[in-house]
Amino acid sequence: MEDLSIKNVNLEKSENLERHRTEDFSSSKALVVRRGAPFRISLQLEGRPFNPKTDSIRIKVMLGRLYVVMPVTFSRKLSSTHWKAFMDTESLDLMNPSIFISSPVCASVGCYRFQLCVFTADKQRKRVVSKFILLCNPWCREDIVYIPFEDQREEYILNDSGLLFMGTAMNLVSRPWSFDQFESGVLETCLNLLQISPQHQKNRRRDYLNRNNPVYISRVVSAMINCEDDRGVLKGKWAGDYKQGVNPSLWTGSGDILKQWAESGYSPVKYGQCWVFAAVMCTVMRVLGIPCRVVTNFNSAHDTNDNLVIEEFYSECGQKLNRSKDSIWNFHVWVECWMNRRDLGSEMDGWQVLDPTPQERSGGVFCCGPAPVKAIKDKRIDLVYDIPFVYAEVNADIHTIVLSGEKVLSVNKDTERVGSFICTKAVGFPRPQNITGDYKHVKSPTSTLTSRSSSNSDDSTLRRGSSEGMFVILTLDKAPVAGAPVCFTVRVINKQKVPKKVQVHFNAQAKQYNNSPSDTIWEAHGFINLAPMEAKVLQQQILPAQYEDVVGDDLINLAVVMEDMASQERVLASEEFNIASPQLxxxxxxxxxxxxxxxxxxxxxxxxxxxxxxxxxxxxxxxxxxxxxxxxxxxxxxxxxxxxxxxxxxxxxxxxxxxxxxxxxxxxxxxxxxxxxxxxxxx
Missing domain, CATH: 2.60.40.10 (Immunoglobulins)
Structure with a gap:
């Protein structure tokens, strides 16, 4: 009789993809499975049937040069900490046996090879089998990325499209984005991102071992999305022209960016800004099996000197001046990933901030996080990673200073505007979910879901200015839309029992979301008289022909300065807003x-x-x-x-x-x- 040998191995791809919730990766040539759960392979033997008494099978699983060898047993008892292989005894066909392979719940993410060895009484026959790709498993309770609700797993792992929120909190813009994690080639590119990281190139064995930990993976990915320290995906650019690449506003999905990066031999794709960096990182993390969502922080502070204070300067005529290294971005976009923090304790489990936009170095490289959202809310700046920086982004104070030359005319302190509204896409619905209360102790209850489209939303106390003699309130009459005048109202109150002659300066400047304003697009000046304790209402409008060049991604900084001609006392009120584009x-x-x-x-x-x-x-x-x-x-x-x-x-x-x-x-x-x-x- 001919001796036993393996004729063929069937990876049972369709069955395993369905079982592991990876069926949308069907375009991949490799089998894609999730850790902590078994997958089935079928053997086709030739020569003679398998004899359990005299024959045995061993499986060698390899990740790089790391490997583990395990015998195929008849015990179905799985281990959450060790690789295990067993033969299906319920439907045992000794010529075509099925074998289940189960990885530990803490196995490293990556592309594995495995080899089957058949031992008979006197011979060993090997057959090298093709590879399989192993991902994190948010469906497995023992996995540290486990997220307990199916609708959240659908949203934060399987959803291949979403909305990025931009503009301003009072006139929120929903930008559609295609995450493309199941598009052909994207899975392989995301795995290659880990392979060409500096951590892998420096010490491959240590990198493979550390890939069992989503905290480690997320820091590697955060650094690799930008190209400042490595062969990362995107080159950032926030000013000038984009002739050497693509204007960040023109990207509509992650697939084109990742495909271009791979096809160029991993040269940085030009260009990205915060929402592009964040959206591409969301794609990579969802591919790797780590629940991820894109988050927008409106009025986001960039505190360069760690004093939790942002200084803004205005001229006496209401023109905003570029005098500080600190800045307020109208919005800033990062991601949150869901994981347990065994390094910090269970009280820090849950959503973690990760920011791939290159702003400040962390551990010597441009990355940020994972910073537990709970630690940011509780100001646990003693914990890793980068909590002080993210805390400032949502909690810094603003000092607004009116200057005449170098002379300080007035100072206004605002403790509410930074981090005024923080949101992400709602689970299962194309609308924003308010998560501000997750990051900070809000003064009044806010609804979980809100569109923040009403001009009544009080996201900026800078709309109000006050001094000993006057009180000024600036409000937009309604959310500005393209093609209609921008109408706004200024209410000024004389707080004293003497009449006043007041000079009024209006100024509107175009600005990008992350920069100081540039050119004045509209201004007006005049005088008003205020009787003792009198309140007056001034109504103004900016016509479409005056603002049409800044419709879309640009914003407008609008300011009014009231000057008491007798005392030279000045009061400033300002508002930054976007003009909503028309929709298709x-x-x-x-x-x-x-x-x-x-x-x-x-x-x-x-x-x-x-x-x-x-x-x-x-x-x-x-x-x-x-x-x-x-x-x-x-x-x-x-x-x-x-x-x-x-x-x-x-x-x-x-x-x-x-x-x-x-x-x-x-x-x-x-x-x-x-x-x-x-x-x-x-x-």
Whole structure:
């Protein structure tokens, strides 16, 4: 009789992908599984059947030069701390046996090879089997990334699209983003990111061993998303032109960025800003199996001297001056990852801040976190990592100083504006979730879900200015939208029993979200008379023709300075706001009957709200819906004119998917966006 040998090994890919919640990685050539749970392989033997009394099988699992050898037993008892392999005895076919392989719950993330060795009475026959990829497992209770609710696992691991929140807290902008974690090649690129990190290049054995710990992985990824210290993914740029690359505002998803990085031989992709860094990091962490979400902090402080105070300077006419290294970003975007912190104690478990935008060094490199959100709220600045820096981002005080030359005319202190609103995408819904109370002790209860679209939201005490003689309040009448005047009201109160003649200075400057304002786009000056204890209301407006160049990602800093002509006393009130861009509207035909591999139709419509004709390029994309991108050229569209464009798409996978469209205008520095969620049902 011919001796026993292995003819073939079947990795049972479809069964294992479904069991491990990795079926959307089906485009990968390798089997993708999660740690702490068994996966099944089937052997096809030849020569003779397997004899349990005289034959045995051993499996050697290898990660780099690390390896473990385990015998295949008949005991189904699994271990959470050791590799284990056992033969399926319930349906034992001695010519085609099934073997289950289970990794420990603390196994390292990476691409493994494994080898089967068959031992007979006098011979050993080897067969090298292809590789498998092992990820963290948020479905496994013993894994330190375990998150207990299925809807959160769906959102923070499996959802391949989302919303990034920008603009200002009172006029919040929802930007659609495609995380693309299941697109072809993205999984392999994310694993290669770990391979080319300085930690791996310096000591491969230590890096492989440390990859069992999400704290370690998250610090490596945070540093590798930017390229300041390594061959990282993105090069940041916040000023000047973007001719050497792509304007950060034009990116719509992580897949294009990661693909370009890999195809260039891991040269940095140009260019990124905070929301791009954060969104790409979210993709990488979800791929690796670590729950992740993108977070926006409105009025985010960058405290360069660690004194928890940000100084802002204004001229006596209300023009903001660039006099301080400290800054307030209208918004800043980072990520949170969910994990237990066994290094800090269970009270620090849960969401951890990680920030891949290169701002300050941590441990000698540009990365930030993981900083427990609970530690930030409780000001536990004695703990690792980078808690003082993140604490300042959400809690620093602002000192606003009005100058005449070098002479200080007035100082206003604001303890409320920084970190005024912190949000992330709500689980299962395309809207923001208010998580401000997770980071700081808020003075009054806030609802869990809010759109913050009302101009009544009090996110800035700088709207108010006060002195011994006067009290000034600046308010926008409603959230500004493109094509309509920006209307605002100033209320000034004479607090004294003497009449006053007051000179009034209005000034509006264009600004980027992370910089001091630049050019004045509108100003007005005048005088008013105030009777003793009198209150007056002044109403002003900025016309569309005066602000249209800053619609979109740019913002406006609006200030009013009231000067008492008798005492030279000055009072400042200011507000920073964005002007909401118009939206593209997307309608889907037969919304309730969408299934994979069946052609569908969508219609994108746009109406020009501007005072001049516009033209540009319309781009439509959607992970799991469209292969690549579809482009259309939009001919000049007169003011008030509308356009309608039909597109067809064929879904490739089930689930909630995002169809997104963007219109890049040729004659304006602005991009119009829109999105529609699409539910693809099983056929």
């Amino acid at each position: 509207n997307i309608q889907i035909a037969e919304q309730d009957s969408i299934v994979p591999h069946k052609k569908q139709t969508a219609t994108v419509t746009f109406t020009n709200p501007y005072s001049h004709p516009v033209s540009g390029v319309l781009t439509v994309a959607g992970a799991g819906l469209i292969q690549g991108k579809i482009h259309f050229r939009l001919l000049p569209l007169r003011p008030g004119g509308g356009v309608e464009q039909s597109i067809t798409f064929v879904p490739s996978m089930v689930g909630n998917k995002m169809l997104q469209a963007s219109l890049s205008l040729a004659n304006m520095n602005s991009t119009i966006r829109g999105f529609q969620m699409v539910t693809v049902n099983r056929a």
